Amino acid sequence: MxxxxxxxxxxxxxxxxxxxxxxxxxxxxxxxxxxxxxxxxxxxxxxxxxxxxxxxxxxxxxxxxxxxxxxxxxxxxxxxxxxxxxxxxxxxxxxxxxxxxxxxxxxxxxxxxxxxxxxxxxxxxxxxxxxxxxxxxxxxFAAARPCGIHVLEGDGLRELMLREASCPRTGPAREMRVLPTDRAVHEAVAVLHERCFPKTYLSGRSLVDGSRKHTVVVAMDGGRVLGYASGKAEPGEFYLDFVAVEPDVRGQGVGAALITELVWKLAESAGARPQAAAAILAGNRSSRRLFERLGFRLHLELVSYRVGKAA
Missing domain, CATH: 3.40.630.30 (Gcn5-related N-acetyltransferase (GNAT))
Structure with a gap:
């Protein structure tokens, strides 16, 4: 022993x-x-x-x-x-x-x-x-749904960096912003995060207050938040941990634009990385299709075990 x-x-x-x-x-x-x-x-x-x-x-x-x-x-x-x-x-x-x-x-x-x-x-x-x-x-500890780690590297990552990252202009005044921005946008992003990722490891407040050092990009239509994407530049990769889009504008290219913009911003602030990675829960077909269309491939599957989970 x-x-x-x-x-x-x-x-x-x-x-x-x-x-x-x-x-x-x-x-x-x-x-x-x-x-x-x-x-x-x-x-x-x-x-x-x-x-x-x-x-x-x-x-x-x-x-x-x-x-x-x-x-x-x-x-x-x-x-x-x-x-x-x-x-x-x-x-x-x-x-x-x-x-x-x-x-x-x-x-x-x-x-x-x-x-x-x-x-x-x-x-x-x-x-x-x-x-x-x-x-x-x-x-x-009880097991949760598996989570797939999807990666993009090499030519695929270079192609993503060459994509048009602007938000699809199917509505008035659509644009991308990077937090920090005004308080109303912070609150809207935090609410969307809590709605799409309830009880995850990161609260909406922590996501937007900068304490976790995430880069957060936001798709806007005038004063309305359409969606956001967040991530970090790790030593060996760009890690994209959350992407959320309002239900009524899904399927319009907002998610792809957010991912592209986020990778751009991470590269701009931290320099190049050999790959980008994202975690997608098993069964989340829409997210998986989104990342696969951008060239991401499944790298490994993880499973979370949890005990004492709050009600």
Whole structure:
């Protein structure tokens, strides 16, 4: 059995190295922290107050890091996100499954103080990660609908950058804006977000107040908000996390224009990236068709596990 202890800042390089290796294997892929060292480091760097204070690790007799679990708590939502448990077991070890299960359970128990008072907890893993599914079941987490990560790269991304990004002019004074803008637009975007993505990891208020450092582009028709798209420039990609369009103007090209405009703005502010990525819930055919028309392809499928969900 590995030794379980709070992480130290000096553990970061070792944790990044073995998590990066595990992320490359569907059977061990947890969350969508990215697939490069820069992606992982950027994600962990956003933890508050610092990475080590939010993490527990497992080490073997030589002190080598063999497991890790990081806890990210959103105080506004009173909701915790588990980045892990990641467990490194020897290849073809006859007791590999037992080692993984016992280490994952021990990491979760050791992380209990980090979860104190937060009953709503969520973790995200590849649909092929059977050990994680069993871990979730043991600890009372229920599985939600799978989510597909769709990516656009190479010539497809270059073609998107060459598209006409203006909002289709099928009505008067249609235009694109980038937040921050006036208060009425903020409120309209927040309301649309809550309506289209209820109880997601990001509230409408956090989306528009700038605290999460999202870039948000808005399609306008005079003073009316038709839709919005939001995302971030990560070290290895442009990540597009939300796209929403009012029902009465869907199918008119507004969504495609928003995606194009968002990618442009992210590239303008942060420079080029090798790919763009978007998460789409299984069964959301309209969103999938929208992204597929723009050239995005399915890269991997993740499933969310959640316990203590608020009513």
């Amino acid at each position: 590995y030794d379980i202890r709070p992480a130290a800042q000096d553990d970061l390089d070792a944790v990044l190295a073995f998590v990066l290796r595990l992320q490359a294997d569907d059977a061990h892929h947890i969350g969508y922290l990215g697939e490069t060292l820069g992606d992982l480091a950027a994600e962990l760097a956003e933890f508050e107050p610092d990475w080590a204070s939010c993490t527990v690790v497992a080490t073997d007799d030589s002190g080598r890091v063999c497991g890790a679990l990081s806890i990210e708590v959103d105080t506004e939502l009173n909701r915790a996100f588990l980045h892990g448990p990641f467990v490194d077991v020897p290849v073809n070890h006859p007791a590999g499954s037992r080692i993984w299960d016992q280490t994952a359970d021990a990491l979760y128990v050791r992380a209990a103080p980090l979860l104190d008072g937060v009953a709503d907890r969520e973790l995200l893993g590849h649909t092929g990660h059977r050990r994680l599914a069993a871990f979730a079941e043991r600890h009372g």
